[in-house]
Amino acid sequence: MPAWLVFALVALAFSLVAAWIVRRLLDVEVGWLRAWVTAIVVFVIASPVAVWSLTQAQVYENGRLVADGAIAIAFVALTVGWMLAAVVIAVLTLEFLWPSRRWRNPISVVRDAIRRRDRARRYAQILAIGSRHGLTFYESRRRGEQDEELPAALVSAMNEAGVTFVKLGQVLSSREDVLPPALIAAFSTLQMDSTPIPWAEAETAIRAQLGCPIEEVFAEIDPVPLAAASVAQVHAARLRSGEDVVVKIQRPRARAQVTTDLDILERLAAQAERRTDWARAYGARALVAEFSRALREELDYRIEVSNTEMLRSAIPRSEATRLHVPRVYPQYSTAQMIVQERVIGTPFGRLAPGAVPEEEARRIADDLLDAVFEQIAVRGVFHADLHAGNVILGEDGAVTLIDFGAVGVLERSMRRLLIPMLIGMANEDDVAVTDVALLMCEPPGGEFDTTTLQRDIGVILTRVHNARADENIFRSFLDALRRNRMALPPSLLLVFRTLASLEGTLRRLVPDYDMVGRALEVAPRMARSLVSPRTALLSAQTWSTLIAEQMRRMPRRIESLTRSLDEGTLSVRLRALESPDDRSYIDGIIGRLTTTVIGITLVIAGIMLGVDDGGPLLTGDVPAFSFLGSIVGLGGLLLLLRSLRGALRRRS
Incomplete structure (x- = not known):
């Protein structure tokens, strides 16, 4: 057999065995291909050194083993062991510099490639839209920050960009504390005014949702939409039974576009948190996650139908007789279409200044506030998206709520604390509000400075009571809790956001409306309703x-x-190491420490034996102690290399 073929077979056998031993020894996810290729490379490089060492030890000469059988096998095994140690060192070095990754599922690879293509295409679309509306960096710098055309350009670009950006504009339109009035006014038009889809496309979508010709359900339907919202558009229609209704049909491409846009936003938020302090402070990823969840729920109209029916059942028991929730027709509603009672009126967002007499406007605002407070504090079920486009004023002064994609639920334990907190805010009682906040929210771990929280709340209450119409107390209260790292319950956070949005909506009707002052009148009555006999x-x-x-x-x-005391069997259980994870962690640390100590001891012992010339000669120049030292040192080195597996796990 040719020598090169023998060398190739030995190299193949060594590399396969070495790859298996390395994966078992290191106990980490080292790829088979990496371990095998590394073993082959080490074998090719180390083979001349191994042959030279065996020759110097008078074990191998002229292509054959010359020492006795047992001694020759021992020397060859020791040489192979050191070559294996070299393979382990090489693999460890590669793992630190370039960690292995598992082979991915081909389906996942294809799906991720499609998503990357969609993201790249969407990035290009967004950049093109921004360029058409003059929102590029160069154009913004050339026109200047105070350009009066900027808000209109932003609104036009958001309308063209689609569902996600229109919804984002709607969220930003309620942030008067962050954005200037010009942008707030511009973004408010996104509440109702979005680019409509052609009737032919809407008609096809309606027919697909009905599963039958439109004429079998509707006597007539207006092809011109009443309104085009961020996710859907609304058409007036009449059922064959004679009821006037509206058809809310979802944009056909809304779901696919929202999925891609949310993927982009989540990646941008993750990058922002890794690179900037402000994104970590505000929790950009959590904010985007909440926005994504709300938007995905808004795309499923079955949730909205259920929410509408739930609030309709609560309204008749309420004293707010002038608050109305339109009737829905579940038999015609699907995940992407809603058929509901038609509401005649003007959205608060379109009310002209002075359109309603001041006395009547205040009465309407008071009635709406009373109704919402009763929903929150008494019923525990409330409309959670009360922006100016979702509240409609009828000609008779009745108020109708629409768009129930977001409905909040406040548990009774929180409702019992909400009323005292509102009364404390109205009375400027910072001590009471702080105590209620500590009951509502979970303080951060470790030492918590209650005095700082109370001082922040007291400053907010004093400032608001001296300029009530100029500051939103609920947003300021949330900011104070966030600065003090208080963990807000999701239901409570939704209540505050709803009240903050409601205050902006009511000020569309009454510009100087004082929600805190009205809360002082409403809260005692709500408190009495919670403590009935x-x-x-x-x-x-x-x-x-x-x-x-x-x-x-x-x-x-x-x-x-x-x-137990009498029998002497009373025992105390420590919770510090009660968890299996805690015990496993301690066991792992002790195990790695023990392995490291034993490995260092063996390496030192191997070095001391290796330099000792004592003992009988195994071959002409190799004493037994030196040979034994090489074996002991090899074992210690392998133990030290194995102890590094913890470092590899932490890196991964």
Whole structure:
């Protein structure tokens, strides 16, 4: 057999065995291909050195082994072991510089490639839209920051960019504390005014959702939309049974476009948090995640139908008789279309200044505020998106709520605390508001400075009470909690956002409307409704039953404790290492420390034996102690290399 073929077969066998041993020894996700190629390279490079060392030890000469059989096998095994150690060192070095990655599922690879293509195409579309509307960096610098055309250009670009950007503009339109009035006014037009889709496209979508010809359901339908919102557009229609309705049909390409846009926003938020302090401070990824969740829910109209019916069932029991929720027709509604009662009126966002007499406007604002407070504090179910486009004023002064894609639910335990907090805000009682905030929110771990929180809240209350019409107390309160790293319950956060949005909507009707002052009048009545005799009796019965049950079990617990004391079997369990994860972590640290200490000891012992010339000669120039030192040193080196697997895991 040719020598080159023998060398190739030995190299192949060594590389396969070495790759398997390396993966088992390191206990990390090292790729088979990497381990195999590295073993081949090390074998080719180390083979001349191995042959030279065996020759110097008088084990190998002229292409054959010359030492005794057992001694020759021992020397060859030791040489192969050191070559294996070289493979482990090479693989570890590669893992630190270039960590291995698992082979990905081909389906995932193709899907990710399609998403990258969609993202790249969408990036190009957004840049082209911005360029057409003069929103490039060069154009913005040339026109200047105070250009009066900038808000209109932004609105036009958002309308053209589609669903996600229009919805983003709607969210920004309620942030008077962040954006200038010109941008707020421009973004407010996005509440209702978006670019409509052609009737032919809308008709096809309606027919697809109905699953039958349009004429079988509607006696007539207006091809000109009443309004074009961010996700859908609305057409007036009449059912064959004679009821006047509106058809809210989702834009056909809305879902695909929203998926790509949200993917882009999530990646941008992640990059911003990695690169900037302000993004980490504001929690950009969490904000985008919340925005994504809300927008995805808004695309499923079955949720909106369910929310509408839930709020309709709460309205008749309320005293807010002038608040109206339109009826929906579930038999004609789907995930992408809603058929509901037609509402005649003017959205608050389109009310002209002075369109409603001041006295009547204040009455309407008071009634709407009372109704919303009752929904939040008494019923615990409320409309969570009360921007000016979702509140419609009828000719008779009745107020109708529309677009129930976002509905909040506030649990009873939170409702019992909300009223005292509102009363405390109205009375400028910073101590009471701070105490309620500590009950509502979870303070951060470690030492918490309650004095700082109380001082921040007190400053906000004092400032608001001296300029109520100029500052939103709920946004300021949220900012104070966020500065003090308070963990806000999601339901409470949604309440504050709803009230902040409602205040902006009411000021469209009454520019100087004082929500805090009105809350002082509303809160006591809401508090009385929460503590009716029936609820008080039921609560007393519930707690008395619980206390009686605890007292009934107390003698048995005391007896068990005293028996354990008498028998000397009382034990105390420490929670510090109770979790299996905690114990596993400690075991891992102790194991790596033990392995490292043993490895260092073996390496030192191997070096000391290697320089010792004592013991019988195994070959002409190699004493037994030197040979034994090489074996001990090799074992210590392999243990040290294995202890590095923890570093590889932390890096991955």
